[in-house]
Amino acid sequence: MSDVGTVETMQRDEAAGELEWLAGEIARHDRLYHALDAPEISDADYDALRRRNAAIEARFPDLVRADSPALRVGAPPVEAFGKVAHAVPMLSLDNAMADEDVVEFIARIRRFLNLGEGDPVAISAEPKIDGLSCALRYEDGLLVRGATRGDGTTGEDITANVRTIFDIPQRLAAEGDPPALLEVRGEIFMHHADFQALNRRREDNGDPVFANPRNAAAGSVRQLDSRITARRRLRFFAYAWGEAEPAIDGSYSAFLDRLERLGFNVNPLRRLCRTAGELVEYHREIASMRHELGYDIDGVVLKIDDIALQRRLGFVGRAPRWAIAHKFEAEKVETRLLEIRIQVGRTGALTPVAELESVTVGGVVVSRATLHNQDYIEEKDIRVGDIVTIQRAGDVIPQVVTVDVDRRPEDARPFIFPDHCPECGSLAIRPEGEAVRRCTGGLVCPAQLTERLRHFVSREAFDIEGLGRKQVPQLIEAGLIREPADIFRLARDRGTLDRLESLDGWAEKKVQKLVKALDERRRIGLDRVIYGLGIRFVGETNARLLARHYGSLEGWRSAMLQIGTSDEEALAELNGIDGIGPRIVEALREFFAEGRNVEVLDALTGELQVEAVAMPNGDATPFSGKTLVFTGSLAMSRAEAKARAEALGAKVAGSVSKKTDFVIAGADAGSKARKAAELGIDVLSEAQWMEMAATS
Ligand SMILES: [Zn+2]
Structure with a gap:
């Protein structure tokens, strides 16, 4: 493959030809990797292809x-999704709950078509995916639009989002x-493994988790930001069509084969x-394997296979007869609730478990079910x-759905949700507007310990070679570490090192390497220390801001x-940092209100030499260490302007104060620019700022 350099001398027709080849x-x-799980090239070679595509596109937009x-x-x-009218409505299907309903379905069709005893009718059967239906419009083979089902007549335009689905x-x-024209319909859904990984990430970030894969898929497809x-x-399974030109004929099963091609x-x-009989048997078979899919x-879903017969059968109301x-x-x-136990999650969430x-549900023995949260128990008076x-909804954790009040024992009392963590005794608090009560003992709580320490050694935090998630x-377990400081104490204590050497997979060489890696990490930036503490909502960016x-x-x-003591002046200063929102302020307040967290922090920093954050491009720029405020509408996005300023060593604030050094005023700058003038602060136009930034 030629390198990116040659793009500079590339001719137009050459570029067009290569872009076509690269797209294919x-x-x-993508398909080999994502759908078939059988990649043919290395990640590096794949990235090279994408980079080359990007380089050519950049030169020939x-x-x-x-x-x-x-x-x-x-x-x-986007601000909002556009509306899409479905030329062929997206209908819903009638439901059969019992086997007899299927027998009646077939009998009805035979009567309608006036079929004789000997005339067979082929029916195509397939699993019904619990996801989100969607319609994809292809013109001359190119995807031009994706739409949700909506109310069946009008859906939402999710083209940018469906383009991200491999x-x-x-x-x-x-x-x-x-x-020439084909609207392919099918179901967008999420695999259990991907759903669980997504929820783990959300839990780590303090975001609410999705109740089931269907909700997760729906929430993901309806993102206004398709990058999310x-x-x-x-994933996507195709199973139907809407508009088509030329029309689709023959059999449904042949159409499915063609969709594959x-x-x-x-x-x-x-x-x-x-x-x-075969259909009932098929249903039973699929039901028995549903938990392994x-x-x-x-x-x-059962469909008459012959498309000509489908047309003859037509619709009853809004549902197809075929x-x-x-x-x-x-x-x-039904079963008896023996006890309500409070489980403390990896991020400190207190979850009630029944x-x-x-009892056996769907072939699986269940002795535990989720009660979701405090409100759920109170509302249902469980x-x-x-x-x-x-x-068992879908295939997620079983849940308690109803309670039979009439059969309640006389001495049953309402459940009182604890306000302290059952694992560590720290205060457990429930912020206003949130459903979840959380343990505030972030660094002292054994339930949170493993994940906290994993986070602590992760690449973006302390990045300790030889000591990772595993x-x-x-x-x-070996009792060698209980808090972050212990990790650094390892390297100082011969006895501990001997015990480490005796563990599985820890030879003397490896232990020596770890000691060296730890000593290298004793000098570390303040931002990494802050991030490493794993305070809720304090990600890398916020840690750097702080x-x-x-x-x-x-x-x-x-x-x-x-x-931690809710000092008003300190809170006002923290609130004033551009990019630090109220959620973060609250999370920091909770964290530092717990004295034991401070002890853990002090023990850690006692092992370290914490360095102030190095300003990139250090001393060279006129903005190093200065505080900037952007106001008015800028040609550059706020996010970019901010990143730019930070790269030049500046801090960006949200409001003008005596501490402000420069105000960069875009078009229609209002009160902030006036205030800057009053305080005698330098006001730069966007053009001046760009020029100074470019030469710095
Ligand atoms: Zn706790």
């Missing part, structure tokens, strides 16, 4: 293709003979059946000793102690 090649590798691989990473956010081809494959959608691993995933468990299904959804029975069962008399109905639980603002460990620590 990258799409092929007018040649950017509709199926450009760059679209896979998402586009800038199962959805941007260009239909030539093998399937792409028609791009980070969620969404066009580059779509079609459910591999589909089967052609000929009798009601790795994604949620809620039944099977199809039906044979649902799975809701997996609900301990149950063991008490220990009650007979409750539990349900080793942390091992060292905790480190820059307060300058030194001492400055930051003393300010935070004041925050």
